[in-house]
Amino acid sequence: MGKPSAPRRNPKKPAQNPAGDVYNLGGDFRHATINIHSTLVSAQEVKELESLPPDPGDPPYLGLQYFNEEDADRFFGRELLTARLVNRLKSTRFLAVIGDSGSGKSSLVRAGVVPALKRGVRLGDDSLPPTDSPKWEYRLFTPSAHPVDALAAALNYDAASPASLTAMVASLQGDPHSLSLIIRQMLARRGSPRLFLVIDQFEEAFSQCHQEGERRAFFEALLSVCDPADDQPVSVLILLRADFYARLAQYDRLRDLVASQQEFIGAMTRNELFDAIVKPAALGNWKIQEGLVEVMLDDIGNEPGALPLLSHALLETWNRRRQRTMTLSGYTEAGGVRGAIARTAEAVFQQRLTAEQRPIARMIFLRLTELNEDAQDTRRRAPFSELITRAIDSLTIDAVLSILVEARLVTTGVVEPGDVKTVEVAHEALIREWPTLRQWLEEDREGLLLHRQLTDAAADWLRLQRDPGALFRGKRLQQVSDWADKNPTLLSLDEQTFLQASRQALAEEQARERRYRQALVLRRVVFPVSAVTLIGVLVALFFLTGLNVRFKTPAKMNGVFNVAVAEFGLIDAEGNQGAAPGEGGTLVSGWVANKLRSELAPDPNLLVWQDGPELRRQNVQIGRVAGLTPAERAASAAALAERLNAQMVVFGDIDTRQQPARLKLEFWLAPQLDYRFEVSANGYATGGDLPIRDVAHPGIEIQPEVNRQASTLAWVALGLTRMRFGQEREALQAFRQAEEFAPDSAAVQFFIGRESLFLSDSDLPNQQTLTDEAEAAFRRAIALDPAYGNAYIGLGSVFFASAKRLVPPVDQAEEGLRQAKALVEQALEAYRQAESLPTVSEESGTPVG
Structure with a gap:
């Protein structure tokens, strides 16, 4: 991580508002007036403040936390983009907001779009929201590991009985199209003309939901109320991380809907970032040293995913303020845009936690990270009960969490309806930017993946009311048991219970087999000789005729x-x-x-x-x-x-x-x-x-x-x-080895293309080379087998991935957007070619991620 840039001697001032440096924040902001000029103070004035303690007050910045509806009055810089999204919602009932992790999607919708619709006042481009939007019903949720349950909870959170939630979940799983009736009934109860349904972190449907049937039921339910041919009283807005975009390719209708109704979120312009930095400070009568804003803007550059880094650096700079002034020296102490998160996390871990608490914090951060094989690791929402082990009680966990929450590294919440306490990292930027956490994740990644399988299986077993069929068996049980024996202190109480039940079931099966064999031996000993002779004849016939095999339960394969x-x-x-x-x-x-x-x-x-x-x-x-x-x-x-x-x-x-x-x-x-x-x-x-x-x-x-x-x-x-x-690199090497034996196999070329595309997202130094190799492999697969639909879809995914990477900053839009649009057109053409092919199997779809 580099040091923050040195301040310029003659910092360039931002373009002034037509009315000067005084801004009237009318409408949404209750006619508050702020003076930008008075917010910026000279280096000479700061010099006199350097040794003074900070004044008390509430911070103007949120750090790693996203802006919510209650923060709308201090959410600056996205006014025009908010207006564009709201205006698009006038003509479509579905919209996908897509952007990199850290591009500000959640804040944009939670503190921008939703408040704008609810208030119904004039927008940043002087347009108006839909006329009746203040009367709409609003629901916002994240899919989590069980998206159908989360959808039902969002629609049912004000119902009196948990039984109604259970019935709604069963209805949606049995018939996803029942969502339309559920929404109409809810709107009738609430006396509202329309539902505005926001699904934040839509990628959780891929990264956390491991049941394909539940994922498809969730998608089908959403599609059933978004069909353009069937006007429904509902508008759906989804927020999707860009590196999960290609995962839509295997779901044809959802892929087409997103392709036709989407908004890519790029980097903010310097003027927008200036507003996001200066206006919240001015609103709270805080001061900023001249030159500091320009240094921050230079440090952040044009990276679309750097907003949480900037927000955290602002908060840490404010924490190091001199009286009411944020200074360049405070910014440097915080670590700057690039180093503030890592410095804060490391300082909290090493200085605020005791030696006994640090292993607990490590366990917490590992549990709050979702490991992904074809995308960046993401944050994971975990129930508080999952953190409790036989070695660590709830009071100890609470003490560590309190420190992490106070430092704004972790947030807690409650799942509605009910009182299930949850924990998650404040932002995925922490996972990307803290080297210590990255090191933990790579030390025993295979072990962490096994542990996550155990966590998910234990949760499913409990949801299925301890169904014996959900227990581990065979090689899977052996692998997880071996890992658990080496890491007993990492198992939650539920995981220990599940693993013990799996081992007990295995022991009972083995005991039944032993009793059966012992019974056969005893019968041979105690029967009279004639009976023994008869039995011997029967047993011989039993084995000679193969009846012993016919009565035996057929074996199943148990390899990985x-x-x-x-x-x-x-x-x-x-x-x-x-x-x-x-x-x-x-x-x-x-x-x-x-x-x-x-x-x-x-x-x-x-x-x-x-x-x-x-x-x-x-x-x-x-x-x-x-x-x-x-x-x-x-x-x-x-x-x-x-x-x-x-x-x-x-x-x-x-x-x-x-x-x-x-x-x-x-x-x-x-x-x-x-x-x-x-x-x-x-x-x-x-x-x-x-x-x-x-x-x-x-x-x-x-x-x-x-x-x-x-x-x-x-x-x-x-x-x-x-x-x-x-092991994606090893997989690609194996497929290339297969190519040496079968250079003319379309299937082998397809596997090479898919793995190359997967790797291009994580191997940034070789990203373009891997992308080119993926495109070449898919094209060769098509040349070898023109009827191979998956190869066309893979080629389309390459174009979409390339288009996403070309989406430029707003102030440099023309050439980059032209190239991106051309690539999107190529992608759509590839998908159209795939759709024109005859369906030859029910196992249809695409393995391109």
Whole structure:
């Protein structure tokens, strides 16, 4: 972090108001009058104040906290943008406000748009809000981990009974279109003509909600009341972080709606920033040393996400004021725009917390950070109860939180309706700018991801009234248990209870198995000889006929990434599908499975199954994937994967409708990581068809090509596993290794493009290179398979990401906006091409994030 810039000797004064330096803040501000000229004091005057203590009073700045409705009278600098948003709401019932973290979206809407609509007075551009907006009903909420619950709570917060909230949640989950009726009933009760629904931090629907079904129900509910063809008495405004924009791509209707009705928030101009700095001080009769404003403006530059840094630096400079004057020396002591947050956080952590309290604070900050694999880490709202462990009681937690809240690093709140206390960091800028916290997050990121899985699973288990089906099992339980054994003091009480229940369920299952085996032994000992003989005969028949296997519960795969190799079938000359003659199908599937096992042997997280004696002993038969069309094969593979708990299914058929017969090796991927993998018109293939002259005994001449394609599959599987662990660079390397085996595979090119695009958001030094590589990969995928819809959507995501990065400061808008608009048009054209393709599978959508 650099030091604050030195003050200029002849600071340039900001452009004056036409009426001079005196501003009449009429209308919203109750005719308060402030004098900007008298707010700025000379260096000579400051010199005489340097040794004087600060005067008492309330701070004019909020630091990391966003402006709320009650702060509207001191919210300056966004008047014209507020007017633009309000005017857009006259002609649309849906609007998406999009901007970088720290661009001021929440403050703009909470302290700008909402108060302007409620007051109904003339706006900054001399226009008026909608005529009846003061009579509207207003609701604002954040999606959190359960967006349907949060939506219901926002609409139901003034209801008398919690039962009505439960009923509303059930109604929305069962039929998202019931939202229209719920809103109309609420408006009738309140006597209001329209609902204005604001959804702040809309990205939480992606970063915190891990249930795809609940996320889709939430989106469907919103879309049902925003349909332009169906006029509803509701206006919806969402606030979305720009780095989550591409996540909309897999939700077609929502993506199109946002694309058509959006407002990107760029950096504030110097004049707007001058107002945001000087006018709140002038309103409270605070003074600012001449030159300080210019130094701050130079330090902040044109970065759209730097507003919380500036706001915190202002608050810390005010804390170091001389009498009523904020000085350059105080600004330097605070650390300037770039260093104030880190300096404050580090000072609080090292100086205000005791040695015993620091580990607790560390635990709190880690719990309040949501780890993201395809975007920047975000803040996370956690219930207070989640912070309590067996080693740390609520009073100790309260003492630490009080210090963090007083320093404005953390905020607390209550979930409505009810009295559930919540905690969250004041702003995501703290996560970005405090090196100590960044270091904590990177020290054991894999462990933190496991811990977050445990946290989410425990919460879901409690929400499901301790349903045994929600407990951990198999390898997942083993991984989390190993981590928990090494970090026992980090587990909350609920997490400990959930983990103990999972272990107890496993112990009970093992005990039942032992009792069953012991019972068999006892029966053999105590029965009469004749009975023993009879039983022996029956038992022998039981095993010889395979009845023991038939009565056994079929096993399921328990690896982190499971690959099932189906038996390869045969398509006869009439187009009928069946078993290959002789050992042809079994032989090919054996080659594939053995090659996969040899390639993946170094990684214990991957499991490969193929039909054989070992699976028969576990009452498992993989069988074949049926179907002649991509849609039929995808449906059959999906059913097979669900039965086995597989994430990848490898399959194929020997097609004898042409001579020589042809073998095509394909694979299917289960929906995972918030994406649904769409099968292209030609399926997911790893190479060309292979000629087979003897279908009953495929010759060794095709084995090298089968091995090559199987190696491709192995590296694809490895890449997907790395994705699951958040190892994006390693995933990209694996997909590039797959490309060496299958340079002409559209699917492999797609995976390379997607991972390159993911990495471009986090690897800023190589951002443009990675973006170019992503575009090239998607274009190559399209060239290889023009019917591959996901590749078009991936290409569109590249253009949208590039357009977002080109959105310029308002005072430098023309060229940057021209380029950004051109890229957006290219993105929309790519999406239109994708939509024009025939749907070939219910597993449709896009895995491009």
